[in-house]
Amino acid sequence: MFNNPLLISQQLLNMLGTRVFFYHRDRVPQNSAVLVVSNHRSFLDAPLLMATLDRSVRFACHHYMGQVPLMREFVTRLGCFPLDAPDHRQQGFFHQAIQLLQSQQAIGIFPEGTEPMVQHTDPHQVGNFQRGFAHLALRAPIQDLAILPVAIASQDETNNVAVPLKLLSWFDPSEPLFDQPGWHPMVIYQKVDVIVGRPMWVTPAQRESYQGKQAKTVVADLTQYCREEIDRLLH
Numbered sequence: 742m743f744n745n746p747l748l749i750s751q752q753l754l755n756m757l758g759t760r761v762f763f764y765h766r767d768r769v770p771q772n773s774a775v776l777v778v779s780n781h782r783s784f785l786d787a788p789l790l791m792a793t794l795d796r797s798v799r800f801a802c803h804h805y806m807g808q809v810p811l812m813r814e815f816v817t818r819l820g821c822f823p824l825d826a827p828d829h830r831q832q833g834f835f836h837q838a839i840q841l842l843q844s845q846q847a848i849g850i851f852p853e854g855t856e857p858m859v860q861h862t863d864p865h866q867v868g869n870f871q872r873g874f875a876h877l878a879l880r881a882p883i884q885d886l887a888i889l890p891v892a893i894a895s896q897d898e899t900n901n902v903a904v905p906l907k908l909l910s911w912f913d914p915s916e917p918l919f920d921q922p923g924w925h926p927m928v929i930y931q932k933v934d935v936i937v938g939r940p941m942w943v944t945p946a947q948r949e950s951y952q953g954k955q956a957k958t959v960v961a962d963l964t965q966y967c968r969e970e971i972d973r974l975l976h
Contacts, residue, residue: 746797746820750788759785759930763793765937770887774842775940776878778967779891780867780975781851781858783928786893787819790849793935794891799841800849801834803858803916834873839881850874852967859906859918861926864895865975867968875963878943879951890938890967892974897932938970 754761769775777798779790787800800821822837838848852870862868878888902924910919941963950959 746818747791747795749818750791753788754785754792757785757929759789760932761789761793761930762932762934763937764934768889768937768940769794770889770940772845773885773887774845774881774883775847776842776874776886776888777847777849777891778852778874778888778971779849780893780971781853782862782864782893782895783858783898783930785928785930786851787816787821787849789893789930789933789935790891791819794847796847798847798849799838800851801838803855803913831873835877835880838877842881842883842886848877850877852964855916855918859925861900864898867972867975870964870968872960872964874967875960878963879948879956879959881943883943886943887940888943888963888967889940890970890974892934892936892938892971894934894936894975895928895930895932896934897930899929899931901927901929903927936974938967938974941966 777790777794779786783789787798787802790800791798797820800816800819801824802816802821803824824834841848850873852872852874853868854871857868874888878886904925906919906921906923906925909925910916913919947959947963950956
């Protein structure tokens with residue numbers, strides 16, 4: 742059990758008594774590399790998505806999660822890969838993620854970054870998306886690659902606190918959000934909807950456009966599609 746990310750995810754949700762309702766299962770691509778893109782407010786989001794999609798998903802997680810004892814062991818057992826320090830973050834992310842996608846695995850990305858995890862946010866609000874996942878999708882030399890937007894819509898939850906933010910800044914001083922008073926929130930879902938959006942298959946035309954002045958436009962379009970799809974599902 743302790744080395745099975747899917748089983749760990751299922752057992753964790755059962756232990757916490759989280760009631761999960763899963764919609765549009767038929768939209769989940771089968772037998773292909775998948776880039777799962779989702780909103781993010783809770784440490785439960787990665788195991789929740791794995792349990793509902795019924796497959797191991799290799800999530801990219803914040804650098805500090807690989808530095809804090811116990812947390813590091815937990816995310817590693819889930820199959821997550823913590824991002825490198827800022828100086829090598831982008832290069833390391835692309836290298837590892839492309840290798841995983843080439844072996845037909847699923848990669849999970851939370852494009853809102855750290856902010857909604859650190860600050861209390863509305864369950865049906867989605868923040869701005871960072872564009873790294875769009876660059877990854879367009880760079881990865883994979884013939885059949887689906888980008889799957891998934892909305893996590895909390896219907897009932899408890900809000901607790903985990904650790905002081907200042908403590909996390911000791912492990913990762915590069916994160917400015919940790920350089921403030923207060924505590925890191927810990928959202929635990931009691932009842933939650935997981936809603937799969939319409940997958941987008943990366944086309945040869947999009948990859949051809951990923952160069953020169955056109956590159957910025959195709960990246961922005963792909964990012965906007967995923968954000969708008971998740972926002973639509975949340976409402």
